[in-house]
Amino acid sequence: MLAQKATFVVDMLKPDTEKTVCRMIARALAAYGVRRTVTSPGSRNAPLLMALARAGNIDTIPVIDERCAAFEALGLADVSGEPVALCCTSGSAMLNYAPALAEAYYRGIPLIAITADRPEAWIDQADSQTIRQPGALSNIVRAQISINGDERDDEGLWHINRLLNDVLVAATSGPKGPAHINVHLSAPLTVEAVTDSDETPFHKIDFIGRPQVIPVEEARRLAARLIDRRVLVIGGFNAPDDRLSRALSDISRIEGFEVADEGLANLRGNHILRDTDRILTANPEVLITFGGSIVSAKVKERLRGSESIREHWHVGVADHAVDTFKRLTTRVNFPPEGFFPRLAGALNHYLRIGDCTAKTTPGESATPPADGSWSSSNAVRILLDAVPRQWNLQLGNGMAVRLALPVAGGRFHRVSANRGVSGIDGCVSTAVGASAAYDKPTLLIAGDMSTQYDLGAFASRQLSPRLKIAVLDNAGGGIFRRVATTRDLPERETLIAGGVNLPLARIAAAYGFCYSEADSPASLAEAAKRLVAERDRPCILRIILENK
Numbered sequence: 001m002l003a004q005k006a007t008f009v010v011d012m013l014k015p016d017t018e019k020t021v022c023r024m025i026a027r028a029l030a031a032y033g034v035r036r037t038v039t040s041p042g043s044r045n046a047p048l049l050m051a052l053a054r055a056g057n058i059d060t061i062p063v064i065d066e067r068c069a070a071f072e073a074l075g076l077a078d079v080s081g082e083p084v085a086l087c088c089t090s091g092s093a094m095l096n097y098a099p100a101l102a103e104a105y106y107r108g109i110p111l112i113a114i115t116a117d118r119p120e121a122w123i124d125q126a127d128s129q130t131i132r133q134p135g136a137l138s139n140i141v142r143a144q145i146s147i148n149g150d151e152r153d154d155e156g157l158w159h160i161n162r163l164l165n166d167v168l169v170a171a172t173s174g175p176k177g178p179a180h181i182n183v184h185l186s187a188p189l190t191v192e193a194v195t196d197s198d199e200t201p202f203h204k205i206d207f208i209g210r211p212q213v214i215p216v217e218e219a220r221r222l223a224a225r226l227i228d229r230r231v232l233v234i235g236g237f238n239a240p241d242d243r244l245s246r247a248l249s250d251i252s253r254i255e256g257f258e259v260a261d262e263g264l265a266n267l268r269g270n271h272i273l274r275d276t277d278r279i280l281t282a283n284p285e286v287l288i289t290f291g292g293s294i295v296s297a298k299v300k301e302r303l304r305g306s307e308s309i310r311e312h313w314h315v316g317v318a319d320h321a322v323d324t325f326k327r328l329t330t331r332v333n334f335p336p337e338g339f340f341p342r343l344a345g346a347l348n349h350y351l352r353i354g355d356c357t358a359k360t361t362p363g364e365s366a367t368p369p370a371d372g373s374w375s376s377s378n379a380v381r382i383l384l385d386a387v388p389r390q391w392n393l394q395l396g397n398g399m400a401v402r403l404a405l406p407v408a409g410g411r412f413h414r415v416s417a418n419r420g421v422s423g424i425d426g427c428v429s430t431a432v433g434a435s436a437a438y439d440k441p442t443l444l445i446a447g448d449m450s451t452q453y454d455l456g457a458f459a460s461r462q463l464s465p466r467l468k469i470a471v472l473d474n475a476g477g478g479i480f481r482r483v484a485t486t487r488d489l490p491e492r493e494t495l496i497a498g499g500v501n502l503p504l505a506r507i508a509a510a511y512g513f514c515y516s517e518a519d520s521p522a523s524l525a526e527a528a529k530r531l532v533a534e535r536d537r538p539c540i541l542r543i544i545l546e547n548k
Helices: 002-013 020-031 046-053 066-080 091-107 154-172 216-224 242-252 276-280 297-304 336-351 376-386 399-408 427-436 448-453 455-459 492-497 504-511 521-533
Strands: 036-039 059-062 084-088 111-117 143-148 179-184 231-235 257-261 286-290 311-315 328-332 392-395 414-417 442-447 467-473 514-518 539-544
Touching (some): 036 046, 046 059, 046 084, 046 111, 066 091, 066 111, 091 111, 154 179, 242 257, 242 336, 276 297, 286 336, 311 336, 376 399, 376 521, 376 539, 392 427, 399 414, 399 442, 399 467, 427 455, 427 467, 448 455, 448 467, 455 504, 504 514, 504 539, 514 521, 521 539
Parallel strands (some): 036 059, 036 084, 111 179, 143 179, 231 257, 231 286, 286 311, 392 414, 392 442, 442 467, 467 539, 514 539
């Protein structure tokens, strides 16, 4: 009798229709340019995993730890320039996506988080892997929907089709960013539930947005406001763009104009200011900014307190004003690559390029060579001097980004860092994903504290010989020993800067990395050569700095 009752319960739970919605989601992702999905295993999201794996046009990349998975997807999306999806099971798994989604939100990177969920009727009913998932990520996504993954009614499927279009347009158009698709699913999974079918319904609704290039007439009107004025253009983090670099290089040659890039704007050009001290001495009447945040606190403080600035224009597609320097007068709601080339042409139109006074002295100051002492700044210079220019550079936060940018600006194929939120978490996982999206090596420079925070990244299946990691080992958070707010605290070493337990040699051996150490200028120069020459394994280079 008990056996008969158990069989009856299983039969009642078995779905009598295929998981059409799961297949619809897979087709929707492909229609909006998603070619990769980073997935984490689970029973609740199994129908979604199978639909994605069997779609035939989406690569599925398994990563067990959802937090690492999300940061790997972030690196993939950032470097590839394509949207990347995530897929996890129900419960707390989804919450592990939050740090990377927050970074993606503030950097405008399209990550699509697909989270399996229990049926709505079981929320708050003391059942396992059940939390209130709808809306839990609302503050860090561009759009979100929560849908019934067991839907079978034609009108219900039509509604889901429309919602999928809405959420994917929000992620991939206009101000791009992350999106959340929450899918309520019953159990269990059956083979029939995930069989792909050409009859799976999904209809992409064409979306025609606003022009991405400013009209010539408008560019000329704005250019006219800049004639005979001192202008400083400064870029925060931004993807490399050759046309943008050429336009800003042309603008930088005009008398009265300065163009500055700490390094993360990825600009090329001999007249680009990269020295923070040179930026600090600028005395502009008009400040024009683009891209994301500025790293230097001194630059931000100087520009906020400037008495010379009369106008501040911010260039970039956003749904809110960005007034970092408390001077904002004009929002130019076009992407930088759609504005500055037209502005350069308009300035030439007014100034008649032959009448422009070309600058004879490049604005970009040469990076001083290492002076032979053993310090963190000299160590980074020695390392970067050995790195080929076609490599990508990925930077951790804290001291790593501040030490590398004065040396790295304009020297490499691409320089990136998680400066949307500026957290230390996920730096290694982001670099793993970034290296998988670029066919030449990627070098991560990160502190020992950041590296310990992200040890799960070393277990990734995406590791390849293209990934090189340099760990600045200064016995914990070195930046906390320098900044005025923490350097004199009696609890500094016990609660803030210390606490690192990072056996890098054993980690390297466990995960198949080439490993080396350096504790002097000479040993670092040799270790850097070996790191560059290694072709068969990923590398870890420990740079022992103690508190230097």
